[in-house]
Amino acid sequence: MTTTVYLPEGERRRSDYYVSDLALATLTNVEAGDTTRQFYGVAIDVGTTGLCAELLDLNSGESLRFLCDYNPQRRFGDDVISRIVYSQKGDGLAELQKAVVGGINGLIDRLVEMVGIERSAIAQLTVAGNTTMAHLLLGIDPKYLRESPYVPATNFVAPLRASELGIDLGEHVIMFLFPSIASYVGGDIVSGLLASGVYADDGLTLYIDIGTNGEVAVGGKDWIMTASCSAGPAFEGGGVKCGMIAAPGAIENFDLDPRTLEPMLVTVGMQKPKGICGSGLISIVAELFSAGLLAPNGKFETDAETDRLRKGESGYEYVLAWKDEADADRDIVINEADVDNLVRAKGAMYAGCQTLIENAHLTFDDLDRVMIAGAFGSYLDLESAIGVGLFPDIAREKFLYIGNGSLAGAKLLNLSRKMVVQAETVSKMMTNVELSESPAFMDNYMASLFLPHTDPDRFPSLRK
Secondary structure (H helix, E strand, O other): OEEEEEOOOOOOOOHHHHHHOOOOOEEEEEEOOOOOOOOEEEEEEEOOOEEEEEEEEOOOOEEEEEEEEEOHHHHHOOOHHHHHHHHOOOOHHHHHHHHHHHHHHHHHHHHHHHHOOOHHHEEEEEEEEOHHHHHHHHOOOOHHHHOOOOOOOOOOOOOEEHHHHOOOOOOOOEEEEOOOOEOOEOHHHHHHHHHHOHHHOOOOEEEEEOOOEEEEEEEOOOOEEEEEEEOOHHHHOOOOOOEOOOOOOEEEEEEEOOOOOOEEEEEHHHOOOOEEOHHHHHHHHHHHHHOOOEOOOOOEOOOOOOOOEEEEOOEEEEEEEOHHHOOOOOOEEEEHHHHHHHHHHHHHHHHHHHHHHHHOOOOHHHOOEEEEEOOOHHHOOHHHHHHOOOOOOOOHHHEEEEEOHHHHHHHHHHHOOHHHHHHHHHHHHEEEOOHHHOHHHHHHHHHOOOOOOOOHHHOHHHHO
């Protein structure tokens, strides 16, 4: 017979912790036979648009399988504000909580089936998400997040049994949730800062977590300032006519023949195009703008000599792939409404970074590095992102991609209990700047609503 023991501090098999923490130890499960090799954990990133999950072997530290899917809460609204509003209607809060738990259960179902293990072998669960997603997962009323002075019901939640939330795991499985900082700066960025090591670095880092609820941080080992800017779902394929998450078939990169104006598409998995993911949207807009098909205001130049440019339901549109070339029931297009959604999203992110930097009495040139995080960060082309005005036009060697930082931090928590304490330490280092009450942010945002910006001096390499 094997007993599973939860020790709040220390490593699982060190005998000195069994002695010193014996009074704190809690018997959580009893299993028949020798099951020491069956010791698994699941790390979850609860995003506004998507859910990502990773199954880990806690004996070896190996990642066994990774999955992403849409957050089922999307049917109640694309962004956190619309979901907070929905939560106030009748049983809205319960519906939202049930939806995200259902999404998590669905991912766990698929993970255990793909790897071929029993659900009972999962020993712990770690979760990172923005403040609204954390409230909705826990079933806590989020209405105060959007009402001044924008104070969350809670920033820290003690470890609890996952089954108490409806997550289909054994009663012995403890869920660890990253602490939040403010209404719109949540555990996802705390998780990312933990995973990236920014909190312990001597240099000055700008950390950008790109998503529906964009979050940024600047600082190092002595101080960290954070802010949030609602970018909308465009970066994750939402609010785009032919948008989709970065799954097989999603257009992730784009090039244009300057003579014929014919496209060259690169898709995830090199499959027939199905739609456009966030990185693809940025690449497409940057290339169309560079080729002169898009004006700085995001409108198509309608006199271009190509049959791919046509009048559509939402203004002019450019055909990326004809129906018979695509794995879709229609032509895959990008239209002016899609471009406008991207311009607003990139404007919010750039203005958020600029305002935060200015609040620290710094400039972009003072940065030692810029870390790009987010579910689609590994697909993002740097020149395209700078070309549309999403990132500052500074030395390219300063940029570093870390992928899904939120999920990376959740994995660390799964593999080391000491990281639970470290996560709380990181959260206490962070000072939030409320951009929604900053006149400077609105000025910076309005100036960013062009390709790449209303001030060409901010993007000198593009002028060349």
